[in-house]
Every structure is written in C-alpha cells, then in structure tokens.
Amino acid sequence: MDIKVLKNILKMAQAGSLTCAADDAHLTVQALAAQLKKLEEHCGFRLFLRTNKGIALTADGQELLPFIMNVVKSSDQLQQKIHQLRQREPLPLRFSLNSTFSLDINQNIMRFMMKKLGNYRPVFSTSESPDNVQKMAKGESDIAVVIGNIVPDGFYCIPLKGLSIKVVAATDSSQTGPLTALIKPLPECPYLQSFERFISVSGDKYPGLMTLYSGSEIVSISMLKSFGSIGIVSRAMAEQNNLTVLPHFEDVLNVHLVMKEPLLEESDLEPLYSNVVHLPEIQLTA
Known part of the structure; x- marks a missing residue:
C-alpha cells in the first residue's frame, strides 16, 4: 500500500x-x-x-x-x-504550550514530551489557545495544546480525556462603583461558550451592561482590573490575580493535543495524566 x-x-x-x-x-x-x-x-x-x-x-x-x-x-x-541518522542530529519539533496553564503544568508537559519524543529536538513556545490554533494553521507549530473545542481542520487531534480546566465568572471587588460592562470573548476564544452559558443562567441579573470584547484571557484580566466588569477566566488565573469569583457558576473545558502528524496516540499520554492531576487548576474528568 x-x-x-x-x-x-x-x-x-x-x-x-x-x-x-x-x-x-x-x-x-x-x-x-x-x-x-x-x-x-x-x-x-x-x-x-x-x-x-x-x-x-x-x-x-x-x-x-x-x-x-x-x-x-x-x-x-x-x-x-x-533523516536524523543522515543529519546526525535530532530534528526540531515546534511545540506550543498553553499559557493558561501554570508553570508547573507546562514544565510537566515539557518533561513528558522530551522523554516521549526523544528522537526530536523540541522547541517550546507558549501562548493562549487562539494563538496556538493560528500557529498550527500557519505552519509555525507542529504540536499545540488547545483548550476548548476550537480545533483547526486538517490536523490530528487527541482529546486529553484525563484533563480539563475550570472556568469561572469573575470581577475585581477592589473597583468602586457599580458594574458597567460584560466582557465577551471573541469567537476564536475557547471561553465564548462558557460566557454564553453564564449569561443564560444569570437571566436578567445584569441588565443594561454594555458589552466589551476580548481576544485573550490576559486582555480580559486587564479589563477586569481597569473598571467594573464581569468576565470569564480560568479559576487559577482568577485566584492568581486576586479576582472575586461569582458564586453559582463554574464551567469545565476539555483540553486537546493538536498535531500536524500523528506522532502520539491517546494511550501514549497516560503517564502525563498521573503527573498533573494533583495540580490545583486541573480537574480530573470521569
């Protein structure tokens, strides 16, 4: 064949x-x-x-x-x-980590990938999910960690079934005055569906607030700290930035490993799960 x-x-x-x-x-x-x-x-x-x-x-x-x-x-x-034997040196493998995860998680992922893909010379970078998706689409990355269900077509995708990330609605209680805005993620952001679920369960609790748009979690946090607003962020980032988490709403998003070539299978990732489930921002899925 x-x-x-x-x-x-x-x-x-x-x-x-x-x-x-x-x-x-x-x-x-x-x-x-x-x-x-x-x-x-x-x-x-x-x-x-x-x-x-x-x-x-x-x-x-x-x-x-x-x-x-x-x-x-x-x-x-x-x-x-x-090719490696011809060149007598490992081939580079561009790996895009996800900046939403903590340093501990990304270090665990780096160690795992360096051990599992030892025939390559990994080149690591880190950015949020929308940027990682763009890197894959532009041919600037070979493997990327992506949160949510926004996965580019034409690539191999493994759902990291052992992992998920907690998402909350948050505000900055240090800001004085009434709430003025809702921060809505752009369509390419993984938190958009969580935002829509939050609005659905909130009903008419926040009438008259203007809508601002954010293309990344970092931008959302900057907005939350700049004026009275509500936004969707990971629970870990909310706690790290001393934001107030609103009660009665929490969402859980899946995590995917997106690859240009099928270098790994789902079974290859089992050892990775056991190394990260103890970390606070990760929830082990059933």
Whole structure:
C-alpha cells in the first residue's frame, strides 16, 4: 500500500469531506476518489459512505482506521529516524504550550514530551489557545495544546480525556462603583461558550451592561482590573490575580493535543495524566 494514500485516507476521515481532503493533499477530487476506490478494491469493502454532509466512515472503515494511523505513524517515525541518522542530529519539533496553564503544568508537559519524543529536538513556545490554533494553521507549530473545542481542520487531534480546566465568572471587588460592562470573548476564544452559558443562567441579573470584547484571557484580566466588569477566566488565573469569583457558576473545558502528524496516540499520554492531576487548576474528568 502507498503510504501517501493512507495519509490521504486519514485526511478524509479527519475532514469528513472529499473536497477538503483533496485540497489539503493538493490533489483533484477525482484523483483522491480514484485512490480511495483502489484501496477499497484492495480491502474488499467500502471505507466511506457519502452523506448529505460529506463523507463518513463505514463500520469497517472505523475499525480499520486505528491500524491505518499506526502504519502512518510508524512510517513518519521511520522517515524521521532516517533523516536524523543522515543529519546526525535530532530534528526540531515546534511545540506550543498553553499559557493558561501554570508553570508547573507546562514544565510537566515539557518533561513528558522530551522523554516521549526523544528522537526530536523540541522547541517550546507558549501562548493562549487562539494563538496556538493560528500557529498550527500557519505552519509555525507542529504540536499545540488547545483548550476548548476550537480545533483547526486538517490536523490530528487527541482529546486529553484525563484533563480539563475550570472556568469561572469573575470581577475585581477592589473597583468602586457599580458594574458597567460584560466582557465577551471573541469567537476564536475557547471561553465564548462558557460566557454564553453564564449569561443564560444569570437571566436578567445584569441588565443594561454594555458589552466589551476580548481576544485573550490576559486582555480580559486587564479589563477586569481597569473598571467594573464581569468576565470569564480560568479559576487559577482568577485566584492568581486576586479576582472575586461569582458564586453559582463554574464551567469545565476539555483540553486537546493538536498535531500536524500523528506522532502520539491517546494511550501514549497516560503517564502525563498521573503527573498533573494533583495540580490545583486541573480537574480530573470521569
């Protein structure tokens, strides 16, 4: 089997669209469809079904997908090892940590990745989820930690099922005077859905407040400290900045590991969970 064809099958499964997968593979839709047909003939069964929303894996395709991922992963590791031996030095791996997490958590992630991906030379950076998503989309990062469900198309994504982050509504009680504004996250921010849930459960509790918009948690905290307002931040950041957490509302967001290539599987991450569950801003999910 051609490894390029298997990679394209993974792109199709990720995108759920023949057109999107063809664009990502720099092929025509007809050429990609021909690859799929040839592979299905080799297998003797259908891998995908066409739906009104695009394409979806058949039951046989879903059962075969993990094996395809393993073959692609092994092929990529083989190529990287060959290149490494040629160069006699590890290949760089650009890893975007998430600045919402504490130094302790990011240090644990760095140690884990350096041990797990020892064939590479990791280059670490840190920024919030929207920036990490942009880095992946622009080809400036190979792996990124992303909070929430805003995951770019065309990448491999592992939900870190052992981890989640607590999100709260907060204000700065040191600000005098009445509340004047609600700080609403922009659509690319992971806290937008939490903000909408907060507004829903609050009902008419905050009438007449103007809406300000924030593109990052750091900006939201600056706004909270500048004037009377309510915003959505992680509980850890609220406590770190001495903000007042409003009662009766708390949300929990998932965390994802987004990769350009499938270098890791979910089972590879089990040791990471055991190293971070004791940290205060992390909640172990059921």
